Amino acid sequence: xxxxxxxxxxxxxxxxxxxxxxxxxxxxxxxxxxxxxxxxxxxxxxxxxxxxxxxxxxxxxxxxxxxxxxxxxxxxxxxxxxxxxxxxxxxxxxxxxxxxxxxxxxxxxxxxxxxxxxxxxxxxxxxxxxxxxxxxxxxxxxxxxxxxxxxxxxxxxxxxxxxxxxxxxxxxxxxxxxxxxxxxxxxxxxxxxxxxxxxxxxxxxxxxxxxxxxxxxxxxxxxxxxxxxxxxxxxxxxxxxxxxxxxxxxxxxxxxxxxxxxxxxxxxxxxxxxxxxxxxxxxxxxxxxxxxxxxxxxxxxxxxxxxxxxxxxxxxxxx
Ligand code: SF4
Ligand code: SF4
Numbered sequence: 001x002x003x004x005x006x007x008x009x010x011x012x013x014x015x016x017x018x019x020x021x022x023x024x025x026x027x028x029x030x031x032x033x034x035x036x037x038x039x040x041x042x043x044x045x046x047x048x049x050x051x052x053x054x055x056x057x058x059x060x061x062x063x064x065x066x067x068x069x070x071x072x073x074x075x076x077x078x079x080x081x082x083x084x085x086x087x088x089x090x091x092x093x094x095x096x097x098x099x100x101x102x103x104x105x106x107x108x109x110x111x112x113x114x115x116x117x118x119x120x121x122x123x124x125x126x127x128x129x130x131x132x133x134x135x136x137x138x139x140x141x142x143x144x145x146x147x148x149x150x151x152x153x154x155x156x157x158x159x160x161x162x163x164x165x166x167x168x169x170x171x172x173x174x175x176x177x178x179x180x181x182x183x184x185x186x187x188x189x190x191x192x193x194x195x196x197x198x199x200x201x202x203x204x205x206x207x208x209x210x211x212x213x214x215x216x217x218x219x220x221x222x223x224x225x226x227x228x229x230x231x232x233x234x235x236x237x238x239x240x241x242x243x244x245x246x247x248x249x250x251x252x253x254x255x256x257x258x259x260x261x262x263x264x265x266x267x268x269x270x271x272x273x274x275x276x277x278x279x280x281x282x283x284x285x286x287x288x289x290x291x292x293x294x295x296x297x298x299x300x301x302x303x304x305x306x307x308x309x310x311x312x313x314x315x316x317x318x319x
């Protein structure tokens with residue numbers, strides 16, 4: 001096992017820096033736990049992250065040039081932001097990260113990925129922009145933005161044999177982000193088996209269940225009680241919630257310290273962890289066709305009636 005595991009965080013793609021902000025909110029584990037050696041069994045970790053590093057400008061970018069020269073191995077490359085197609089115009093560039101000392105010209109996000117990925121022990125794409133293109137890949141966007149798997153190839157493997165690991169979300173859930181990073185660090189330290197991923201390269205244990213299965217409002221769905229506007233505690237499917245078909249653990253996990261989670265606190269699920277987001281799931285606020293619920297005098301009404309009966313009987317005076 002190496003004495004130091006480096007983590008290079010590249011936020012030069014097209015993004016709002018939402019994952020960098022999310023990282024500051026993680027608690028299980030926190031990024032401080034990871035970098036300060038609070039977790040047993042990990043080697044020393046050196047995080048090179050623009051939000052956090054004391055170095056700035058050329059001194060900060062030098063870590064990336066060192067990684068390219070093979071001086072920092074092993075390292076995990078974390079990519080935030082989508083990768084623009086830099087070939088679709090005559091001049092200029094869409095997004096870059098520092099300058100090339102030889103030419104003085106910006107190094108684009110895609111170029112960094114091509115330089116660093118072959119040397120990385122693992123590549124982690126964080127946020128829906130970096131994983132599947134996200135907001136910048138919407139129809140009509142001129143950047144030709146794409147996620148890391150579309151840029152490197154879905155079958156790409158690191159020199160340690162790992163596939164690209166995707167942690168989508170707009171933004172990524174803070175603890176999903178640090179939990180997956182921690183898993184990869186343990187795997188690279190030889191203390192965890194190959195990370196299990198689904199067909200969209202997401203860690204299975206986080207993205208197996210739908211939002212609906214963990215939603216506080218699911219009992220209302222069962223008995224066909226649907227909100228027609230905001231401010232109601234009932235199910236939000238008729239005001240546009242996609243939770244029944246979207247795989248995401250946020251409703252179950254809560255947002256920070258177990259509190260919150262989109263539909264639990266009144267926000268519809270807009271499918272932000274899914275490939276094809278946002279175009280495939282628009283227009284928002286309309287009842288999703290794929291998730292249409294039976295509001296008729298059938299199953300839901302029967303469940304509601306029987307539950308009401310059971311509640312009255314079980315909470316009535318003892319016989
Ligand atoms: S609000 Fe959404 S996730 Fe919650 S029960 Fe309704 S459809 Fe399911
Ligand atoms: S519940 Fe839906 S909108 Fe909220 S984070 Fe998960 S996928 Fe995104």
